[in-house]
Every structure is written in structure tokens, then in C-alpha cells.
Amino acid sequence: MDVSINGARILRTFENVPLFGTVQITQTLTVSWLVMLIITGLCIWLGSGLKVTGISRRQAVAEMGYHAIVNFVRGNMGPEFDRYIPLVCAIFVTSIVSNLISLLGIWSPTADLMTELAWGLVVFVLITYHKIKASGILGYLRGFLDPIFILLPINIMSECFTPVSMACRHFGNILSGTVISTLIYAALTVASNALFDALGSSLPVAVIVTLLGLLPAIRGYRQKKKRIMIPGIIVAVLGMLAVITHLGVRYPWLTIGLPAIPSLYFDWFGGCIQAFIFCTLTTLFIKQAAGD
Amino acid sequence: MDLYQSLVTVNPVTLIAQICNLFLQMLLVKIFFLDKIKAVLDARREAADKEITDAKQAREEAMVIKAAYEQNMLESRARADSILREAQQTAARRGEQIISDAQRTAAQMKQKAEMEIAREKKRALNDAKDEISEIAMGIAGKVVGRALTPEDHAQMVDHFIDELGDEA
Numbered sequence: 001m002d003v004s005i006n007g008a009r010i011l012r013t014f015e016n017v018p019l020f021g022t023v024q025i026t027q028t029l030t031v032s033w034l035v036m037l038i039i040t041g042l043c044i045w046l047g048s049g050l051k052v053t054g055i056s057r058r059q060a061v062a063e064m065g066y067h068a069i070v071n072f073v074r075g076n077m078g079p080e081f082d083r084y085i086p087l088v089c090a091i092f093v094t095s096i097v098s099n100l101i102s103l104l105g106i107w108s109p110t111a112d113l114m115t116e117l118a119w120g121l122v123v124f125v126l127i128t129y130h131k132i133k134a135s136g137i138l139g140y141l142r143g144f145l146d147p148i149f150i151l152l153p154i155n156i157m158s159e160c161f162t163p164v165s166m167a168c169r170h171f172g173n174i175l176s177g178t179v180i181s182t183l184i185y186a187a188l189t190v191a192s193n194a195l196f197d198a199l200g201s202s203l204p205v206a207v208i209v210t211l212l213g214l215l216p217a218i219r220g221y222r223q224k225k226k227r228i229m230i231p232g233i234i235v236a237v238l239g240m241l242a243v244i245t246h247l248g249v250r251y252p253w254l255t256i257g258l259p260a261i262p263s264l265y266f267d268w269f270g271g272c273i274q275a276f277i278f279c280t281l282t283t284l285f286i287k288q289a290a291g292d
Numbered sequence: 293m294d295l296y297q298s299l300v301t302v303n304p305v306t307l308i309a310q311i312c313n314l315f316l317q318m319l320l321v322k323i324f325f326l327d328k329i330k331a332v333l334d335a336r337r338e339a340a341d342k343e344i345t346d347a348k349q350a351r352e353e354a355m356v357i358k359a360a361y362e363q364n365m366l367e368s369r370a371r372a373d374s375i376l377r378e379a380q381q382t383a384a385r386r387g388e389q390i391i392s393d394a395q396r397t398a399a400q401m402k403q404k405a406e407m408e409i410a411r412e413k414k415r416a417l418n419d420a421k422d423e424i425s426e427i428a429m430g431i432a433g434k435v436v437g438r439a440l441t442p443e444d445h446a447q448m449v450d451h452f453i454d455e456l457g458d459e460a
Contacts, residue, residue, distance in 0.1 A: 025452030043325035066329040090318040118310030
């Protein structure tokens with residue numbers, strides 16, 4: 001079986017667009033717009049019908065989220081950087097929704113390096129702005145010769161790689177999750193086909209397997225022994241699926257449900273943690289640039 | 293046949309579009325969520341501040357009123373005391389006056405009574421004198437056998453009275 005892992009699907013290609021040349025509209029863009037729609041809808045829903053007293057549960061959640069994001073930015077940067085709250089909030093929410101949208105089987109925009117690079121470049125511009133503001137243009141340029149002029153190329157590289165490293169960290173984690181999910185899916189498909197082809201090759205085998213599972217399942221149910229009942233149910237279900245396969249319905253049954261277990265880590269945990277890390281780095285880098 | 297990008301592609305259009313998307317998203321989040329929540333929180337804070345200020349003001353006003361009330365109470369108590377004292381003094385004065393009036397009246401009455409007694413006594417004496425003198429004249433006339441002269445008469449009466457008075 002061939003497993004191909006691709007980037008975003010190209011939906012439309014426009015040739016000879018002035019200034020840009022060939023323009024490809026990819027899934028990254030369309031899903032990004034979908035993500036923006038979701039977030040904006042969520043914002044409108046959470047931000048409507050707000051009251052000063054006697055608040056609803058929805059408003060309590062909205063205020064909790066607001067306090068969380070404000071405290072996060074103030075905790076990392078201090079109160080004088082309140083104007084970056086919308087930026088950090090937008091990056092965080094977009095990142096989380098983009099990461100988790102892959103759970104619905106939709107292409108995750110954060111699995112495209114360009115998304116994270118865009119965010120990284122915005123942060124890079126802000127970092128540079130604050131560095132120049134803090135020490136002047138000459139002081140900023142002199143910083144590249146620090147501590148010794150020989151380090152100039154390394155300093156320039158380290159400066160330029162800030163957005164690249166931020167982008168690649170996020171991208172790599174999401175992409176690896178996507179790759180591993182694809183690999184697990186493919187492996188389960190192969191295993192499923194092999195298993196059910198073997199079991200379903202003859203009807204008696206399939207029926208015997210079903211019965212072999214049903215007997216301990218029923219016994220375990222009567223004696224209320226889960227240790228006997230659960231394996232029995234599993235074997236019985238496998239046997240029944242083999243019967244269905246023998247009847248001609250061929251489907252990689254093992255890919256139902258099982259990939260959700262690793263996705264709990266790679267998509268949920270990884271997605272949330274990467275959004276958090278990106279925002280933490282954003283705030284810390286800007287603070288550091290402005291600080292000294 | 294679907295076309296795919298390779299896993300890592302640099303696509304300037306996507307890059308620029310994503311930068312624009314980020315700014316747009318920032319704006320949307322700010323307008324529809326952050327600003328609204330902030331406005332509500334500010335309104336709540338203002339309401340709380342106003343409540344506290346109002347309470348403080350009401351308290352101050354109450355303190356002023358209380359102070360004025362206490363001042364009034366103090367003044368009225370003092371005034372009541374002074375009125376009472378004046379009344380007591382007036383009463384005492386008046387009592388003394390009444391007593392002295394009564395004493396004076398009593399003294400006058402006593403004096404008057406004494407004078408009357410004395411007058412009565414004198415009149416009784418005069419009456420007795422007249423009667424006695426008449427009786428004595430009668431007796432004396434009978435004894436002497438002649439009518440006494442007025443001089444004799446007066447002399448005898450005086451003599452008699454003197455003797456009477458000594459005995460009395």
C-alpha cells in the first residue's frame with residue numbers, strides 16, 4: 001500500500017496575475033477563512049447580550065476567557081503592553097482552532113508552514129520595532145557587532161532565524177501529528193485488511209470466531225465479570241465483522257475509533273501546547289526586545 | 293486528479309494572505325469580543341466605584357447630620373437645664389417672697405390684733421371706770437349725803453382705779 005503525505009490541496013490556480021504571477025488558492029487559505037468565520041462567530045456569540053449585573057453562564061465563560069488572556073499577556077509582558085492583547089489573543093485562538101479542526105478531517109492550516117511563518121514575521125517586525133525603539137537605529141545595528149565584530153554574521157542569522165524557528169517549531173509539531181496520524185491510519189488499514197481477509201476467508205471460521213467471543217461475553221455478563229466479558233465482546237465483534245466482510249462489504253474496520261487514541265496526544269495536547277508556546281514566545285520576545 | 297502542494301512549500305501568496313488574515317482576525321476579535329467585554333467590565337467597575345463613592349458620601353452626610361443632631365441635643369439639654377434652673381430660682385424666689393409676705397401679713401395681723409386687744413382693753417377699762425364711778429358716786433352720795441362736786445368725783449374715781457389696778 002502506498003502512503004502519500006502531501007501538503008495543502010490546490011483548489012484553483014490563476015495564471016499571470018499581475019504582480020504575483022501564478023496564484024494558487026490552497027486549502028490552507030479556505031480553511032483559514034473557515035477558521036476565521038468560526039472564531040468570529042464564537043466572538044459574536046460570546047460578546048452579545050452582555051450585562052453589568054446578573055450575568056449569564058455564557059458571559060461568565062467569556063469574561064473568564066478575557067481574564068485568562070489579559071492575565072497571560074500582563075503576566076508575561078507587564079501592563080504597558082496591553083495593546084498586544086488582541087494580537088496574542090488572535091494568534092492563540094486561531095492556532096487552537098486551526099490545530100483542532102483537523103479532528104473533523106479538515107486540512108489544518110497550521111500544517112502549512114506559510115501560516116506560522118506569517119505569524120512569525122509579524123512578531124519579528126514587532127520585535128525589531130521594539131529593539132529600534134529601545135536603543136535607536138544605531139544602537140540596534142551596533143547590537144549585531146556585540147560582543148565582537150566577528151560575530152556579525154552569526155548575530156544576523158540568529159536575528160533572522162527567530163521567526164523561522166518560531167514558525168518551524170509550531171509547524172513541525174502539527175505536521176508531525178498529521179504525519180503520524182496518517183501513518184497510523186495507513187497501518188491500521190493494512191492490519192485491518194489482513195485480519196479480516198484472513199478471518200473472513202471462510203464463513204465457518206468467521207462464525208466460529210463469533211461464537212467463541214459470544215460465549216465468554218454472555219458468561220461474563222451473567223457472572224458480572226468484566227474481565228471475561230470485555231475480551232469476549234471484542235472477539236465477537238471481530239467475528240461479526242469478518243462475517244460481514246465475507247458477505248462482500250470490505251472496509252478497514254480498525255480505522256474506526258482507534259486513531260482517536262493517539263490523536264488525543266498529537267492533535268489535542270500537541271495542538272493546545274503549541275498554541276500556548278507560540279503565544280508565550282511572542283510575548284517574551286517582544287518584552288525582551290523592549291525591556292533592555 | 294487533485295493537485296497537492298508538497299509538504300513544505302514557500303508560497304508568497306499564502307504568506308501574504310495569512311498575514312492579512314491575522315490582522316483581520318485581530319480586528320474581529322478586538323471588535324466583537326475584547327472591546328465588548330472590556331466595556332462591560334469597565335462599566336461594572338464604574339458602577340462599583342460609584343456605589344462606593346455614594347456610600348462614602350452618604351456616610352459623610354450622615355455624620356454631619358449626626359453631629360448637628362448631637363449639637364442640637366447638647367444645646368437643648370443645656371437650655372432645658374437653664375430653664376429648669378431659672379424656674380427653680382424663680383420658684384425659690386417666689387416661695388421666699390410668699391413666705392416673707394405671709395410673715396409680714398401675719399406680723400401686721402398680729403400687731404393689729406394686739407392693737408385691737410389693747411383698744412378693747414382700754415375701752416373695757418373706760419367702761420368699767422365709768423360704771424364704777426357711777427356706782428361709786430351713787431354709793432358715795434348715799435354715804436356722804438350730798439351730791440359730790442365733779443372735782444370730788446374725779447378724785448375718787450382715780451383713787452379707786454388706782455387701788456383696783458394695783459390689785460389687778
